[in-house]
Amino acid sequence: MGFDIELLLLALTPLFLLCVALEVVYWRRQRRADIYGWRDSLCSAALGLMHQGADKLAWFLVLPVYAWVWQHRLFDFPLGWPAFVALFVAQDFLYYGFHRASHRVRWLWAAHSVHHSSTRMNFTTAFRQSLMYPVAGMWLFWLPLAWLGFPPEAVVGVVLINLAFQFFVHTQAIPRLGVLEKVFNTPSIHRVHHAKNPRYLDRNYAGVLVVWDRLFGSYVEEDPAEPCDYGTVKPVTSFNPLWVTLTEWVDMAREVARARVWREKLALLFGPPEAAERIAAGQARD
Numbered sequence: 001m002g003f004d005i006e007l008l009l010l011a012l013t014p015l016f017l018l019c020v021a022l023e024v025v026y027w028r029r030q031r032r033a034d035i036y037g038w039r040d041s042l043c044s045a046a047l048g049l050m051h052q053g054a055d056k057l058a059w060f061l062v063l064p065v066y067a068w069v070w071q072h073r074l075f076d077f078p079l080g081w082p083a084f085v086a087l088f089v090a091q092d093f094l095y096y097g098f099h100r101a102s103h104r105v106r107w108l109w110a111a112h113s114v115h116h117s118s119t120r121m122n123f124t125t126a127f128r129q130s131l132m133y134p135v136a137g138m139w140l141f142w143l144p145l146a147w148l149g150f151p152p153e154a155v156v157g158v159v160l161i162n163l164a165f166q167f168f169v170h171t172q173a174i175p176r177l178g179v180l181e182k183v184f185n186t187p188s189i190h191r192v193h194h195a196k197n198p199r200y201l202d203r204n205y206a207g208v209l210v211v212w213d214r215l216f217g218s219y220v221e222e223d224p225a226e227p228c229d230y231g232t233v234k235p236v237t238s239f240n241p242l243w244v245t246l247t248e249w250v251d252m253a254r255e256v257a258r259a260r261v262w263r264e265k266l267a268l269l270f271g272p273p274e275a276a277e278r279i280a281a282g283q284a285r286d
């Protein structure tokens with residue numbers, strides 16, 4: 001019986017939970033009560049389950065689109081390791097683009113901000129995902145892979161492998177990893193990504209490979225002299241998973257409705273989040 005790659009995250013859940021348990025014990029021994037908060041972690045776990053449900057449903061809905069695009073593919077790759085490695089690297093590159101856009105385009109940030117809404121950083125932060133990704137259009141970013149000629153099931157497979165890898169970079173328990181920092185996304189690199197310190201903000205978008213950040217100028221090293229201050233610039237104070245999911249969408253809808261000119265409406269939807277905040281602040285003054 002073959003292993004269904006769609007069940008990868010489910011299959012890895014015992015390992016994820018083991019890592020959480022080990023991390024909890026580690027920080028308790030270090031007498032660091034500030035790393036874990038049970039309400040924060042429960043909220044993250046609920047968000048992870050909601051995201052999984054939405055993701056499976058979305059895949060079911062977009063599969064015909066992927067199948068249609070694949071029917072019109074450019075190339076036919078022979079199945080095997082070279083094709084798998086090419087697919088893996090190509091998807092990781094597209095992930096970098098998706099992730100960077102998710103921080104610089106408000107429409108995508110409305111979904112992705114959920115992942116950054118915790119002021120803590122531990123393995124359970126990885127579970128903090130938005131069920132709104134399919135609405136935001138995340139699935140569109142992998143469509144070129146099917147057009148190139150990679151079978152839709154293989155595309156889903158590498159998307160999930162990429163996501164599974166990223167679980168392991170959500171921790172403060174692992175220091176910098178020497179030469180690995182040059183090639184891979186690591187806990188140190190991803191801690192910077194979750195920090196709202198001005199010099200760390202909107203940096204280190206890597207999924208698995210950090211080479212994209214180094215190539216495109218978004219790489220910043222963790223500086224021991226400047227500890228990471230985790231969370232979003234506009235704080236999310238709720239532990240209610242539904243509210244954490246919707247709060248940025250509600251803000252966006254309210255601000256767009258209030259805007260009087262189209263240029264402002266479009267900037268609130270597709271401009272960078274800080275431009276949206278500037279416009280919203282202007283509206284509040286009116």
Ligand SMILES: [Zn+2]
Nearest residue numbers: 099103112193
């Ligand atoms: Zn991010």
Ligand SMILES: [Zn+2]
Nearest residue numbers: 115170190194
């Ligand atoms: Zn993260």
